Amino acid sequence: GSIDGDPPAAMRYTECRLEKVTESLLSDIDKDTVNFQDNYDGREQEPVVLPARFPNLLVNGSGGIAVGMATNIPPHNLGEVIDGCVALIDNPAIELSELMELIPGPDFPTGGIILGRNGINSAYTTGRGSVIMRGRATIEPMRGDREAIIITEIPYQVNKASMIEKMAELVRDKRIDGISDLRDESDREGYRVVVELKRDDE
Numbered sequence: 076g077s078i079d080g081d082p083p084a085a086m087r088y089t090e091c092r093l094e095k096v097t098e099s100l101l102s103d104i105d106k107d108t109v110n111f112q113d114n115y116d117g118r119e120q121e122p123v124v125l126p127a128r129f130p131n132l133l134v135n136g137s138g139g140i141a142v143g144m145a146t147n148i149p150p151h152n153l154g155e156v157i158d159g160c161v162a163l164i165d166n167p168a169i170e171l172s173e174l175m176e177l178i179p180g181p182d183f184p185t186g187g188i189i190l191g192r193n194g195i196n197s198a199y200t201t202g203r204g205s206v207i208m209r210g211r212a213t214i215e216p217m218r219g220d221r222e223a224i225i226i227t228e229i230p231y232q233v234n235k236a237s238m239i240e241k242m243a244e245l246v247r248d249k250r251i252d253g254i255s256d257l258r259d260e261s262d263r264e265g266y267r268v269v270v271e272l273k274r275d276d277e
Contacts, residue, residue, distance in 0.1 A: 078185065078229075078266075079236035099128040130156055136181075149181035149206065149231070171199060185266070186211060186228025219274065221255075226268040235261070239268060 083089065103126045111120040125131075136150035159178045163169055180195045187208045189195070198204025211228035229235060239259055245251040256271035 078234070078261075080234045100125045100131060102126070102128070129153070130160065150183060151178060151180075152182035155179070155182070175199060181206060181231075183208070183231040185231050185233070187230045188228075217271065221274050222272050224270040224272065226270070227266055229266060229268075235259070235266065235268070242270070 104122060106126075108126040110123045112123055113119075114121045132148060133151050133156050134153050136148045138147045139145065155178045159174055162174065162177055175196075180189060180192070188211055190207045190209060194204040194206045196204070198206070208230035210226050210230060210233075212224050212226045215223050215225050217223050229238065236259075239257060242251070242254075243257055246254050246257065253273050254270055255273045256269070258269050258271075260267040260269055
């Protein structure tokens with residue numbers, strides 16, 4: 076998978092390796108720190124949970140639906156979460172407002188701008204809340220007295236390819252005017268969707 080919604084590759088092409096941070100999830104697994112259970116066919120034992128040394132659930136987030144319940148935890152900044160954990164260990168009675176000075180809100184891998192703090196405050200206070208986001212864009216001058224809108228960040232879980240396709244469809248249907256070209260110049264360095272404007276359009 077990817078930000079463009081690509082399907083995973085076939086098994087023969089797929090390789091993986093553990094990141095260095097996984098040492099913090101596995102380092103004490105042989106020290107009887109967590110319970111083990113049978114795997115799916117009973118041939119192996121597997122840990123019920125990993126002995127994580129940091130709150131991985133908060134850092135990487137989680138989303139899922141089960142019978143009668145659902146969860147949707149956004150990802151957070153690793154450094155901020157560690158600072159919050161240290162503060163909580165030092166002072167178990169720490170106030171939420173003090174903790175939120177260290178962890179001000181979610182930190183999304185695709186960037187984007189969070190609009191308002193009410194949803195974050197509600198989520199951290201009650202466990203329920205919503206975060207409203209928008210992308211980040213700048214205006215760049217082009218040749219011929221024209222300008223382009225450069226989208227460099229998009230909201231979390233927005234499929235970039237679908238977003239570009241929807242924009243192109245709106246232009247084709249003449250529901251959006253003033254766009255002369257639309258292209259994806261994203262690379263390993265980051266996102267860059269270019270929306271070229273017609274002359275004299277802003």
